[in-house]
Amino acid sequence: MTNTHVDYRLSQLDQLEAESIHIFREVAAEFEKPVLMFSGGKDSIVMLRLAEKAFFPAKLPFPLLQVDTGLDFQEVLDTRDSWVERLGARMIVATIDEAIAAGHVVDDGKTSRNRMQIGTLLGAIEENSFTAAFGGGRRDEEKARAKERVYSHRDDFGQWDPKMQRPELWSLYNGRIHAGEHMRIFPLSNWTELDIWHYIHREQIEIPSIYFAHEREVIERDGMLLSLGPEIQPKGNETVEKKMVRFRTVGDRTQTGCVESEATDTAAIIDEIAVARVTERGATRGDDRFSEAAMEDRKKEGYF
Amino acid sequence: MASTPQTSDAHTMAQGEMDLLRFATAGSVDDGKSTLIGRLLLDSKSIFEDQLEAVESTSQSKGYDYTDLALLTDGLRSEREQGITIDVAYRYFATPARKFIIADTPGHIQYTRNMVTGASTADLGLVLVDARQGLTEQSRRHAVLLSLLRVPHLVLAINKMDLVDWSKDVYEKIHKEFTQFATKLNIPDLEVIPISALQGDNVVNRSENTPWYSGPTLMHHLEHVHVASDRDLVDTRFPVQYVIRPKSDQYHDFRGYAGQVAGGVLKKGDEVVVLPSGMTSTISRVELFDTEIAEAFPPMSVTVHLEDDVDVSRGDMIARVKNSPKPSQDIDAMVCWMTNEPLKPRQKLAIKHTTRTGRAMVKDIQYRLDVNTLHRDQEAGELGLNEIGRVQLRTTVPLLCDPYSKNRTTGSFILIDEATGVTVGAGMINSGS
Ligand SMILES: Nc1nc2c(ncn2[C@@H]2O[C@H](COP(=O)(O)OP(=O)(O)OP(=O)(O)O)[C@@H](O)[C@H]2O)c(=O)[nH]1
Ligand SMILES: [Mg+2]
Numbered sequence: 001m002t003n004t005h006v007d008y009r010l011s012q013l014d015q016l017e018a019e020s021i022h023i024f025r026e027v028a029a030e031f032e033k034p035v036l037m038f039s040g041g042k043d044s045i046v047m048l049r050l051a052e053k054a055f056f057p058a059k060l061p062f063p064l065l066q067v068d069t070g071l072d073f074q075e076v077l078d079t080r081d082s083w084v085e086r087l088g089a090r091m092i093v094a095t096i097d098e099a100i101a102a103g104h105v106v107d108d109g110k111t112s113r114n115r116m117q118i119g120t121l122l123g124a125i126e127e128n129s130f131t132a133a134f135g136g137g138r139r140d141e142e143k144a145r146a147k148e149r150v151y152s153h154r155d156d157f158g159q160w161d162p163k164m165q166r167p168e169l170w171s172l173y174n175g176r177i178h179a180g181e182h183m184r185i186f187p188l189s190n191w192t193e194l195d196i197w198h199y200i201h202r203e204q205i206e207i208p209s210i211y212f213a214h215e216r217e218v219i220e221r222d223g224m225l226l227s228l229g230p231e232i233q234p235k236g237n238e239t240v241e242k243k244m245v246r247f248r249t250v251g252d253r254t255q256t257g258c259v260e261s262e263a264t265d266t267a268a269i270i271d272e273i274a275v276a277r278v279t280e281r282g283a284t285r286g287d288d289r290f291s292e293a294a295m296e297d298r299k300k301e302g303y304f
Numbered sequence: 305m306a307s308t309p310q311t312s313d314a315h316t317m318a319q320g321e322m323d324l325l326r327f328a329t330a331g332s333v334d335d336g337k338s339t340l341i342g343r344l345l346l347d348s349k350s351i352f353e354d355q356l357e358a359v360e361s362t363s364q365s366k367g368y369d370y371t372d373l374a375l376l377t378d379g380l381r382s383e384r385e386q387g388i389t390i391d392v393a394y395r396y397f398a399t400p401a402r403k404f405i406i407a408d409t410p411g412h413i414q415y416t417r418n419m420v421t422g423a424s425t426a427d428l429g430l431v432l433v434d435a436r437q438g439l440t441e442q443s444r445r446h447a448v449l450l451s452l453l454r455v456p457h458l459v460l461a462i463n464k465m466d467l468v469d470w471s472k473d474v475y476e477k478i479h480k481e482f483t484q485f486a487t488k489l490n491i492p493d494l495e496v497i498p499i500s501a502l503q504g505d506n507v508v509n510r511s512e513n514t515p516w517y518s519g520p521t522l523m524h525h526l527e528h529v530h531v532a533s534d535r536d537l538v539d540t541r542f543p544v545q546y547v548i549r550p551k552s553d554q555y556h557d558f559r560g561y562a563g564q565v566a567g568g569v570l571k572k573g574d575e576v577v578v579l580p581s582g583m584t585s586t587i588s589r590v591e592l593f594d595t596e597i598a599e600a601f602p603p604m605s606v607t608v609h610l611e612d613d614v615d616v617s618r619g620d621m622i623a624r625v626k627n628s629p630k631p632s633q634d635i636d637a638m639v640c641w642m643t644n645e646p647l648k649p650r651q652k653l654a655i656k657h658t659t660r661t662g663r664a665m666v667k668d669i670q671y672r673l674d675v676n677t678l679h680r681d682q683e684a685g686e687l688g689l690n691e692i693g694r695v696q697l698r699t700t701v702p703l704l705c706d707p708y709s710k711n712r713t714t715g716s717f718i719l720i721d722e723a724t725g726v727t728v729g730a731g732m733i734n735s736g737s
Contacts, residue, residue, distance in 0.1 A: 008537055008569070008601045012324035012403040021605035022564045025546040029618050029659070053593040054605070057558060058550035139394045143355075143379025146393045149421075162380050165391055167417040167642050167727045169424040171564075172656050172718045176725030190405055192396045 024054035031132040040076035043136030063090035094124035201266035224257030330446035331432035333411040340501035342373025347508035350397035392422035417642035445675040451489035540568030542622040543658035560607035566713035631702035657717040662701035707735035
């Protein structure tokens with residue numbers, strides 16, 4: 001038996017864990033058809049770990065949903081498969097190509113695949129009539145996210161209305177929705193990037209290897225380091241360099257940059273993030289850089 | 305690939321295990337709440353370069369003389385356009401002493417419900433007043449709400465001291481006025497600090513402009529205010545959230561009651577009662593994930609096992625045989641009303657209390673509270689948007705409740721409009737319910 005906390009105080013990490021587990025159980029109890037949106041990134045893996053804890057020793061009472069862009073890093077897909085197998089979870093993969101075929105999204109040749117994820121995701125939610133979708137968003141990521149409730153209501157079109165959010169009091173979550181609507185649920189709302197890493201470290205959580213420093217051929221473009229690959233080739237006077245790098249977020253490989261780093265284990269990553277001067281999205285996400293309100297606009301449309 | 309932990313910088317690693325303070329800002333529009341949060345983040349070096357660059361360039365393009373730190377938290381497009389806060393922004397920072405979760409709330413009366421959202425979970429309320437204006441109706445309303453919500457610690461930050469020549473008289477006058485008002489409220493711990501959010505005086509760094517002030521800086525106070533004792537460790541309350549029944553070969557007979565401890569300490573061997581049925585049993589095991597633990601206390605999320613096969617389901621509550629809440633269908637509470645359509649007698653609503661959901665009918669609206677004078681208007685008859693009053697409800701299911709003054713979890717509820725599904729009221733149960 002573990003003797004916990006003689007002074008009846010919970011560390012902030014334990015408090016965050018308790019809050020997230022509470023949210024998972026509340027949703028599983030009150031929603032007819034929840035689903036967990038799983039990207040294979042560190043946040044969705046931590047989410048999965050918390051869900052595992054919330055229902056142990058039972059299996060997860062909901063499936064996982066992944067939007068496959070066709071541009072995911074292989075290392076991420078491998079880790080995903082290993083998690084799914086270990087938990088015996090049910091996995092639904094929605095691909096952009098299928099969504100285009102089904103008419104949920106239109107490929108006009110101008111829209112990035114990352115943006116087409118929105119339509120693909122909404123199509124999958126509608127098709128499966130999911131009523132609640134867990135997302136790994138954290139409020140510290142971006143200033144529009146900082147405004148979002150734990151239970152975030154989406155209308156018939158999957159849209160978020162930031163000016164009309166429901167009050168959210170204490171930990172009394174209101175899960176009422178009308179037919180056709182759904183709720184986005186953010187169990188990691190109050191976690192910071194550093195909390196996530198402390199937790200991965202403490203729990204020795206399996207995450208994709210590309211989060212750790214490794215040697216990779218990269219090209220510098222618009223101030224970001226992009227990984228050389230079939231879609232990313234040098235243009236003009238760009239040069240290919242070999243560098244020790246790691247990824248701070250993992251998304252679509254044409255949009256996600258890496259950072260130079262020597263951090264090969266979680267402890268070193270924690271030290272690195274503690275002194276980082278740029279946010280993880282600012283450093284590495286091409287998709288958030290277009291305007292001050294880029295994230296808010298995508299959220300309103302129904303982005304994760 | 306899982307990595308193996310290695311030794312790291314001791315200070316950084318310790319941050320995973322430090323304690324947590326949640327605080328919420330309050331006060332009238334433009335008193336400087338968002339600016340103050342921006343200042344706290346900036347001076348505690350919690351702002352990233354790209355975030356600062358973004359607000360600097362926005363400030364410049366708007367033609368401001370200085371960087372508008374409020375832009376660090378006013379994250380919505382309409383907020384930046386109007387220069388006001390509309391909804392709560394949650395911000396995070398840590399010092400070696402603590403991790404902080406800040407709810408920066410709007411001052412505008414129209415968005416009071418969002419202020420209540422931010423304050424409902426706070427350990428500390430930070431009320432700002434503009435030194436030039438002193439207390440306004442809105443600062444009083446927010447102080448009343450913080451007191452009703454039983455936010456145990458309060459800081460009154462007298463802001464914009466730079467605009468009143470750092471006058472000690474101004475500080476003392478507002479200090480006195482507030483203390484007088486506060487005698488009628490429930491504010492166990494009050495600190496009054498003269499600051500300039502814009503220039504940073506007494507926020508993180510002690511000001512040279514206020515030699516007459518010997519109290520703590522805001523940051524020092526936030527780092528040291530004692531919050532551990534605010535939790536109830538005596539009265540055991542465990543609302544059952546979810547019954548875990550794996551129905552697998554390996555865990556064939558497993559039956560665990562999952563929930564978050566709302567009060568007291570639960571341990572193996574405790575004689576307990578399950579409410580509302582009143583059946584008794586003994587705790588046979590308390591576990592956190594796959595590990596048996598000696599004790600569970602608030603706010604842990606755990607799984608509890610009982611020795612006997614009693615009927616327990618979501619919405620039930622596990623308490624001690626000699627110390628349990630009385631199931632009641634007649635609820636007397638202070639209600640904060642949050643929608644345009646007023647609350648009236650005989651109105652029917654959905655109610656959610658801990659993990660229990662039912663319906664409620666308004667039997668009586670005893671009085672409406674005037675937030676300026678604290679006068680109880682017994683003739684009001686209804687509660688309008690953002691108004692607070694004492695309400696009697698009759699519920700379809702018995703609620704297992706405590707007075708809010710004893711337990712913020714088992715003493716609170718929300719009211720939901722059954723047609724729209726929107727949360728329209730926040731309730732705090734009075735003693736004697
Ligand atoms: N001179 C001076 N101006 C200040 C100070 N603090 C804030 N201000 C200014 O006051 C104005 C309002 O500040 P905000 O921080 O947006 O006010 P707020 O309380 O967050 O307002 P709402 O969220 O809309 O209720 C801005 O122009 C600030 O620059 C101060 O200490 N001194
Ligand atoms: Mg503000």
